Amino acid sequence: MIYPIRLYGDSILRKKANDIIEGELDVKKFSDDMFDTMACADGIGLAGPQIGLSKRIFVVDGTTLEEEDMKNFKQVFINPILHSESGDFWEFEEGCLSIPNIKENISRKSEVEISYFDENWNKFTEKFSGMRARVIQHEYDHIEGKLFTDYLPSIKKKLIRSKLNEISKGKCDVKYKIKIP
Ligand code: ZN
DSSP states (O other): OOOOEEOTTOGGGGSOOBOOOTTSSOHHHHHHHHHHHHHHTTOSEEEGGGGTOOBSEEEEEOTTSSOGGGTTOEEEEEEEEEEEEEEEEEEEEEEETTEEEEEEEEEEEEEEEEEEEOTTOOEEEEEEEHHHHHHHHHHHHHHTTOOGGGGSOHHHHHHHHHHHHHHHTTOSOOSSOEEOO
């Protein structure tokens, strides 16, 4: 099933999402649907709130990217806990399926340590770095109710304010299904 993507301005994107209780949701089916939804939108990461479910789950799929360390990075993160961020800050141009056609340089630390369950409820604690860490940080923010635009300095925010307003009214050019707030 392909879900419509929630856009900037939708209140669900601003809520801290809840843990999934084992058994309350078919996480295998749901994560497959998330992968399908994300593939239709050419995304590399997608979090529950972006398709209208305020639960702590996100998926990543870097298999279509050029970057060598992303090619085999396809997995589901359930009830993740971000333990630490470390390393140097580095800038990278981020985008978001919920904020179409806006890309901005965002500075984040280069390493994360995170615990999570996979779709079979196996628990892992792992370190990720570089692009993998970046995608995890962006998606983890989604389940905390944060968006990448929150990190922009106020002058940048002012510059994109009208574009964000248009997005929240559904006035944006996208090739995937969206749900207008
Ligand atoms: Zn996003």
